[in-house]
Amino acid sequence: LARCVVYLRDDTFFIKYLSVKPDSVLTLGEDTVEFGTMLVSYSDLTDITTRLTATWIPDYSGEDEPYRIVLRNNMPKYGLHAKEQFYYIYNSAELVQKSATFHLIRDSGSWKQLQVTCPLKNLKLEAFDAVALDLPHVAEVLALVTNLDYDLGANVLRLNLWLPVRA
Numbered sequence: 294l295a296r297c298v299v300y301l302r303d304d305t306f307f308i309k310y311l312s313v314k315p316d317s318v319l320t321l322g323e324d325t326v327e328f329g330t331m332l333v334s335y336s337d338l339t340d341i342t343t344r345l346t347a348t349w350i351p352d353y354s355g356e357d358e359p360y361r362i363v364l365r366n367n368m369p370k371y372g373l374h375a376k377e378q379f380y381y382i383y384n385s386a387e388l389v390q391k392s393a394t395f396h397l398i399r400d401s402g403s404w405k406q407l408q409v410t411c412p413l414k415n416l417k418l419e420a421f422d423a424v425a426l427d428l429p430h431v432a433e434v435l436a437l438v439t440n441l442d443y444d445l446g447a448n449v450l451r452l453n454l455w456l457p458v459r460a
Contacts, residue, residue, distance in 0.1 A: 294378065296391075296395045297309060297311060314435070315435070317424060317425040318417070319417075319425070320425040321409065321425070321426055321436075323428060326428070327409075327449065330408075330409055331407065331431065332408040332409075334406045335403045335405055335460040338371070341367070341371050341374050341400065341401060341402070341403065342374050342375070342376040342397065343367050343373060343401050345364045345365075345376050345378060345400070346361055346378070347364065347380055348378070348379045349381075349383050349386075350384065352384060360386065360389075362393060364394060364397050365397075367402055402459050405460065406455055407426075407432075407453075408453050409451075409454070410452075413449065420439065421437060423435050423437055423438075435457070436454040436455060436457075439453045439454065440452070
């Protein structure tokens with residue numbers, strides 16, 4: 294809810310702030326992606342939220358009723374898909390609205406996703422790293438690594454990437 298992602302790697306938890314534009318770790322081009330392994334898809338339409346009700350309380354004294362902010366996006370395109378989320382970490386309307394708006398923008402549309410296989414020289418990549426894509430037929434944008442798997446049998450790295458390109 295804080296525009297962050299928390300992930301576990303080697304028994305250590307890491308936190309990454311998602312609201313800032315990340316720096317690219319490396320560039321993936323046609324020469325670094327194995328031929329015939331690229332799969333382009335879009336995020337699942339069943340996960341879309343077009344109305345988000347953000348609830349929070351100003352303090353934990355128990356004297357005040359919870360406050361609510363209702364945000365809407367893409368309702369004409371996808372219809373009403375409501376979700377209510379309690380923002381425990383904030384007691385300020387401005388911060389709740391900022392975080393809720395960030396999440397609604399990401400959750401109210403279908404985004405392009407890319408699966409690729411690349412050689413082991415890209416093994417330095419980690420989840421939630423940013424990579425610059427130089428793939429003219431797909432996209433030339435900054436993508437986010439959402440998942441990566443090292444295939445022991447084939448000695449390759451399989452990447453799932455989230456692209457900031459709407460369906």
